[in-house]
Amino acid sequence: MSTPVIGVLGASGAVGRAAVRELRALGRTGLRLGGRTASALCAVAGEDPGGHDESVWADATAPDGLRAFTEGCDIVLNCVGPTYRLRATVAAAALAAGAHCVDVAGDDPAAEDLLKDGDPAREGRTVVLSAGALPGLSSLLPRWLAGQGLDTATALSAHCGGLETCSPTVARDLMLSLTSGGADGAAYGEALAAVRGGRRVPRALRTAEDTEHPAFPGRVALQPYLSGESERLAHVLGLDRLDWYNVHPGPAVRALLNRLPASLAAGDxxxxxxxxxxxxxxxxxAGRTPYYVMDFALSGTASGQPATAGLTLRAASSYRLTAAVGALSVDAVLRGAVPAGVHFACDVLDPRVVVxxxxxxxxxxxxxTGTATAGSGPAGADADADVDMDVEEGVL
Structure with a gap:
């Protein structure tokens, strides 16, 4: 059986380079590395000289170059943006070349474009979208947590953010997300909204500009923000309540974000x-160590009693987390673990494998952490092998 050709578009970027390393760690070799800078691609290929990786010039905004890159690939991993401008451009090119596609972003706009043009399942092709840290891991981790000793889950509180560099793609996507990125042409999410009674309620929460949270060092700002992914998560877990906060430890970024709507409205x-x-x-x-945190607190019942389960993830970089989810999605598709069609990564990846x-x-x-007993739930039997345990005594 021949080795599948995996095209990594944006292979020399912050996410792409890390994704190449993750794919190699999963035993995937002979990669096709795509990007706009030959020297940078050669440097990525040089990290594994025995891997026989191929470097190919590619630009997602140049149809001919994109077509040449995707031709001959079995699957394409898209690590370039801006997401909400490209939408399904890369996935469509991959499908036209007879390849599957994984996009570390894409989200609802890409899914809508793809399904509008005909379900790829008809041709036996698979597209996995939102295969990154947020969205992606942000829904996979709570799903894993729900299996750690809880019989039912009723409420989730999430705090995600950190202190790290901002790539040009992330910066441009943040601007676009204010007016796009969600379903049916809506914005990516709604500030201050939360889930109450299983549905979205506007202005249910308030921003805290200068506060503390035990999962984050120092003073932080907490911005309530409800995305379409979070709403789908609440539905999947059967939650009555969901509070989601974006956490901003840096004052300069937070000050700019506060002014952003007015600046855009003024024509900046x-x-x-x-x-x-x-x-x-x-x-x-400047002068600080980068980090990224995802903190989840889930409440429900265990053995008929009120119980809690909490999970805190700490990483040096959200970009590496995105790369890992993207690479795992590629591996799952190639193993035949994902059916044909258009999917979000959180719906088709096994959370236990990701953890x-x-x-x-x-x-x-x-x-x-929490009062639930890890091991009693459907995914809890191997929790000790997955994470550090700090289970509290008793129930709340």
Missing amino acids: DPAALADRLILAADLDL RHLRSRGAAELRL
């Missing part, structure tokens, strides 16, 4: 604002 150039966001992130990071991979690769530290 989004590209210039994106550059300012990159600079603000660098200012906040084990993050810990075994040293991509993140994970700590499980």
